[in-house]
Amino acid sequence: MKQVHEVHFITELFGKYDGSSLQSYLEAGGFKPLQQLLAGGSEKILKEIDESGLQGRGGAAYPTGRKLRQFLSEKAPRKFVVCNADEGEPGTFKDRELLRRNIYQVIEGMIITAVCTQAGEGIIYVREEYTNIHDHIEQAIESCYQHNYLGKNILGSGFSFELRLFSGAGSYVCGEGFAMCESMEGKSGRPRTKPPYVKQAGFLNLPTLVINTETLSAIVSIIRHGAHEFRKYGTAESPGTKLISVSGKVERPGVYEIPFGLTINEIVNGLAGGMKNGKKGNFVQIGGASGGILPARLWDTKYTYEDFSRAGMSVGSGAIVVADTETKLLDYLKVVQDFFNHESCGKCTPCREGNRQLRIIFDKIAAGTATAEDFYRMEIVLDVMGSTSLCGSGKTEVVPFNTAIKYFPEEFAVFAEFEKRAVI
């Protein structure tokens, strides 16, 4: 295997400055991209983002340039940019690192996005589980206010931008745009139906741009170095770099910035130091609890949007959870199901009742009483949930189960086995 290295495009400034000091951020070259924008105008910046081919890093992979232009065309007296730092997908902790080690770049990304889309207010929506970094974020916001990077008439540009932190209160679904708006409005995080879309009528029914922490960070780096530098990494369809969170049974779990196109093998056995204690790899789950299960035999699959799509999964949140053969697939899926059964907002039938049924089935599997009929039920549930759920949570929850069935059919033969045993 060829030697693989991480790259440092988005994470360039990690460790290069004292993460809690605006002064040292400036010394490290911070806020130059913003100056560029204020000097050269937003059209140039938007073009740069278009050209970079950057896709949203929150999971849906929508082209960021197009997204910003659409939001620019929404006209309203108040418009909001919301940094999605809810990071709820199990196995994901890369936004945590961006907030902790490079918060000023996130803030700069928000200011740039706001200026380019003519939004006057911003919110950093941080998950409750990260309360231990809330102070750090608020201090950074505070010093940006003190030095007029935030507030009225930023750096004399005539543009004003108010930014604050909002803490979630413990809910995975609140990472979804509408659920997030609901919770910011003081309601339970149950997604609204579309249309209208968040960008048209989100927070307080005003145009709202929900954008991921990494996407914002990437915007700044792209402006700093130019789209062509970004495109030097990755593939034609998946340009640039991506932050991944590697965890589980590897020697060196952690956040790595990679160019798109590395294989899972290169990531697991290269960057992450190989399987822990030299155990045998079993599968990885890609992109969070709602991500696909990829068996070890397919670990030469390339980490790109296009290769994953062919494999029936997606990049998702950038998580890679690595399991060795000590983890039984069905036990693991029960944990995944448990997560969703805990987090589903309960609003729509397919997801609420589907999860109830999946729980019943996985309990039976654990108890050794599942039958072939339960497998038939499971397939119906996955079909209904994946195709008729109200929001992305129910729609994508089925991916781990469907990919597991696809790649590990033998594991599901147990249903028939159980039935046989029941007859005896």
Next chain:
Amino acid sequence: MKTVMLTIEKKVTLTIDGKKVTVPEGTTVLEAAKTAGIHIPTLCYLEDINKVGACRICTVEVNNRLQAACILPAEEGMVVKTNTSRVRQLRKHILALILANHDSNCPTCIRNNNCELQTLANELNLREEIFEREYARHVDDMSPSVVRDDSKCINCGRCVSICNEVQTVGVLGFVHRSDRTKVAPVYDKSLAELSCINCGQCIVNCPVGALREKDNTDLVWEALADKSKYVIVQTAPAVRAALGEEFGLPIGTGVTGKMVAALRRLGFDKVFDTNFAADVTIMEEGTELLGRIQSGGVLPLITSCSPGWIKFCEHKYPELIPNLSSCKSPQNMMGALLKSHYAKMNGLDPKDIFVVSVMPCTAKKFEVQREELEVDGIRDVDVSITTRELAQMIKEARIDFLRLEDEHFDEYYGESTGAAVIFGATGGVMEAAIRTVADILTGQEIEEVNYEFVRGMEGVKEARIKINEDITLNVAVVHGGANITALLDKVKNGETDYHFIEVMACPGGCVNGGGQPIVPDKIKMEINVPVERAKALYRADSAVKRRKSHQNPMVKKLYEDFLGEPNSELAHKLLHTTYVNRQ
């Protein structure tokens, strides 16, 4: 120069199941399909009230993608397929998922044969239970009015929207998440312990049997079987406008004669009309109004005949209690008179009289239990049952309702005017009051009796009525909690100059009360139920000769022989009451 703005309604054309349909922009695919003669199934959807897209049973294919039709705006060029095998399969499976979380024991269920879930399962040809059943078992039956059975709730959220947005009471809500999600009263208390106003609007909008009234028919049967009891029944105006629906008659059919006949068959000793007491109410309340106007008393005077509204006021607007009319509701005036005047007249011991009232209302069940309404320790009304419970009794007694010959109410307390019968619709009490008050103020018999401006379903109706050169009455009519809240906030802040306000807790008034027959949403989308029922009442009003309460000869006689005059000491003792600050 005046510029005239011409707004042209934009239209969109889409294809539904191969048929081109043109509808105004903003129409949902569900509504558009209706114009094409296709009923896309719904469960959580409640027109204008609950459009949440949660149950997903309305799934259709739009441009080959699956979408919920109830919340999807029709767009130009859309291609909608509502009847593909894929759609039918998914609907069945969604329904099966709902049924797995539901205690389906239809034969013993209150909603058997009038249940939207049952109907759908039947129509969609679901013939097997695919999934394992798992549902909560919790019944809250502590409230005198509303019983909630969790095992039947399908989490559609209709009652939540009704209780929070339409009634602005807000004791029912969603709680928890995931498969623990349920609809429950605040802090899982009983509705009896909360600020629930007992309106029953949640009941009549629930698609299934998860909400029902507290069944008191057993108490009525018991009394009827008790030889020592003299059992009198009284029926509220709105009951006759809806009872027929329970026996398959079209919405808006008046069935007074058959209803009276059925009550006699059931064995009541006397069948009286709450309308009589409605006429008395006008005498009492009208006098109170004039008194307050002339002596500078607390204004505006606010009507007190809707017990749901009374509890609403006691919880949310205790500062307006002095504005409430001290009059009891007609139901209780009737009871108090029956146990005093009628008892005396007929040599009966009040303790032997058992008064049953048939009401369109579940809040009346709470009202009859209020201590403030007792006279010398005797309850005015012993049991209050709903229109639905009466229908149930008629069915149980195996009476062929449709074949009954019309009969008349019994004498004296069966006598009433057109003013009384319209009490059942929003604006009715106001109109009845104006008819009498105007005559008294002018000292003339005013011929015009139709005050159209207080009729109709508009949420807040206001009028300035010029009685003569000196007197203009400023009045308002409001119904439904949200409208009430909006209006009373203004009243509270002194932003209004009304003399008199009619308030009814239920949207549309008593015709649409929480005790009335339950109409499936599919029909409510086609027919404006309160409007049709109200029509039956206005027809009854215009059919009679005497249309003003003070013209009721028996009411006149009652005052001459017994009460003296309106607001007399005896009238106060029997017919007026006090209220409680519940904040």
Next chain:
Amino acid sequence: MSKELELLTDQVCAGYGYDPVNLLPILQEIQQRSEGNYISEEAARIIARKLNITESRVYDVVTYFSALSAVPRGDVIVQICNSTTCSICDNRELVTWFEDELGVKVGETTPDNKFTLIYTHCIGACDIAPAVRINHDVYGGLTREKVRELVASYRAKEAVK
């Protein structure tokens, strides 16, 4: 009790301009400053009145979010992650250490009402799995000995309060 609660609620709500949009931060703050680390029915009623919203909305929000509670809990919430990575990395040992140290099972509160031990879903600390969150702080790479020290240090802090 009622007066204190009224005062606290008013103070917090005033800080947020009595705007119901701020219900989440308001509830989080009131919970943190309330005995029992939860939103009581009485508190919910007062909050609803102050913000002019329905009680059912308050109860909905309190039961919906994991960080809010409608029932009393310990002052220290020990949350053991039970999500994908932590289950792969075998959090069962961690669970027994905490159960032994606190003398309660997962889901229970210590008799002195100081500690509540619960499972949680991913807290974003998968790189140090199996992880545990104690109030606002996150710990990984624990041993039985470290768990003992950790619990002792929180006990000491609580005793000072």
